[in-house]
Amino acid sequence: MKQGERTWVFPNPPVILATGTVVGPDEGEGPLAADFDLVHPDMELQQPSWEKAERLLLEQAADIAVSKAKLKKQDIEYFVGGDLLNQIISSTFAARTLGTPYIGVFGACSTSMETLALASLMVASGAGERVLAATSSHNCTVEKQFRYPTEYGSQKPPTAQYTVTGAGAAVVARTGEGPRVTAATIGKVIDLGIKDPFNMGAAMAPAAVDTIQAHLQDTGREPGYYDLIVTGDLAGVGSPIAKELLMRNGVPLEQTTFRDCGLLVYDVAKQKVQAGGSGCACSAVVTYGYLLKRMEKGELKRILVAATGALLSPLSFQQGESIPCIAHAVSIEA
Amino acid sequence: MATKEAGKSISYKPMSMSAKEYKQFAKNREPARSVLKNCLRAFLVGGVICLIGQGVQSFFQAAFNMSPTRAGNPTVAIMILLSVILTSIGVYDKIAQWAGAGTAVPVTGFANSMCSAAIEHRSEGLVLGVGTNMFKLAGSVIVFGVVAAFFIGIAHWLFGGVGR
Secondary structure, eight states, X not given: OEETTTEEEOXXXXXXXXXXXXXXXXXXXXXXXXXSSEEOSSSSTTOSSHHHHHHHHHHHHHHHHHHHTTOOGGGOOEEEEEEXXXXXXXXXXXXXXXXXXXXXXXXXXXXXXXXXHHHHHHHHTTSOSEEEEEEEEOHHHHHHXXXXXXXXXXXXXXXXXXXXXXXXXXXXXXXXXXXXXXXXXXXXOBOOOOOOTTOHHHHHHHHHHHHHHHHHHHXXXXXXXXXXXXXXXXXXXXXXXXXXXXXXXXOOGGGSEEEEHHHHSSOTTTSSOBTOEESHHHHHHIIIIIIHHHHHTTSOSEEEEEEEEEOOOHHHHHTTOOOOEEEEEEEEEO | OOOOOSOOOOOOOOOOOXXXXXXXXXXXXXXXXXXXXXXXXXXXXXXXXXXXXXXXXHHHHHHHOOOHHHHHHHHHHHHHHHHHHHHHTTOHHHHHHHHGGGGGOHHHHHHHHHHHHHHHTXXXXXXXXXXXXXXXXXXXXXXXXXXXXXXXXXXXXXXXXXXX
16 A cells, blocks of 8 residues: 555545535635535624634534435544644534544644545545545634734735635545545655745745655656646645746646646635635635536546645744645545 | 556656745745835825824814813724724724735724734633733733833933923
């Protein structure tokens, strides 16, 4: 199963039976609105706190994924989840509601593919038959925890990114119909000294480059093997940097299409999102909503999703530390 | 699109940039920030806020026959109220994104920093939430304001009553 330096190639590729995607109003105004299962008209979801609203997003995404897979909650053997909040409370509290054996992980915005990779590994290794991978983020919980109060008047620079409000969940199973997870490459923590928390794209780009190159080298696949290579949330600043770095290192990216979920989820020119989207839900809802639907229609056959995460804390950047970053890549084939 | 068969041995150049080189590389690729545009907007919005304040003050002077000094206190109260209302209905932060430093003018900006923190942390209760966090952003202004006043007070005492 292990191939090369840090890639798992699954001999019996696990199936993504079904997915659930739930988003907030800004994502509902974006170009991918029609691909999401549920679009909320407001950020509150009639909950008394932002944190409860985020938790509900995750629970709804999980419910939708499970019911679309024509399963019941009890059929899910494990839930692998994570989010951006301190002590990953969104996932943990959602796991309390689900009542499923639970593994909590933290990979910042790379959590989407980290949980999918782990769920696939569990299924492929025989540790479980049906495993749920899910993650969430909420614009206001993230602003509150990492930046300023949501209503505080401060100007964000054009390099800043807008956290996606939403949640994405996928049911991974050993058998059934659906796209298959054929390989996963685990990222290293890469830090090239960027300290500006309002420029995560530039901080994360080298991590995406490192993981994508490792994946291609480990599997012996050229970029052209994939119809699409998509990064998690590098957005308007990080995505061109990653592309330039890959080309410099001799990766023939012209063989494939190279995109970024943070640029796909919003209409960056029209919506006030600065450089584009970010957050755990960014790559989760774009992959589980938009990309898998395009695979279902036959427009895409093989994709590589490299979800990127900035592993900083509010404490670490106030203490002047640079931003360590990671990317996990998952190969999904129709 | 060419589909290449898997299984070949591939190797690419590893990342060779040092942190210093990468910082410069990334800096060169940041979108330009229009300082002139930001300055103009800040001037415009900051000026408008001050103009409104002046209008309110003139109103108190004319309507209640107050001296400019006495009209100052109710004017500040009205400006705080306006800022708190705009913050509460979720407008102040949108103006700030457009105006930049223009909305940071002392009275309304200060009120916004306290009000936004109070709203944000209401979910953690009145004492530990609102009470503890209300000065989260404004606190440093008060601390350094008091420290600065202390040193200026000493300087004033030492070097005599300029402007007394």
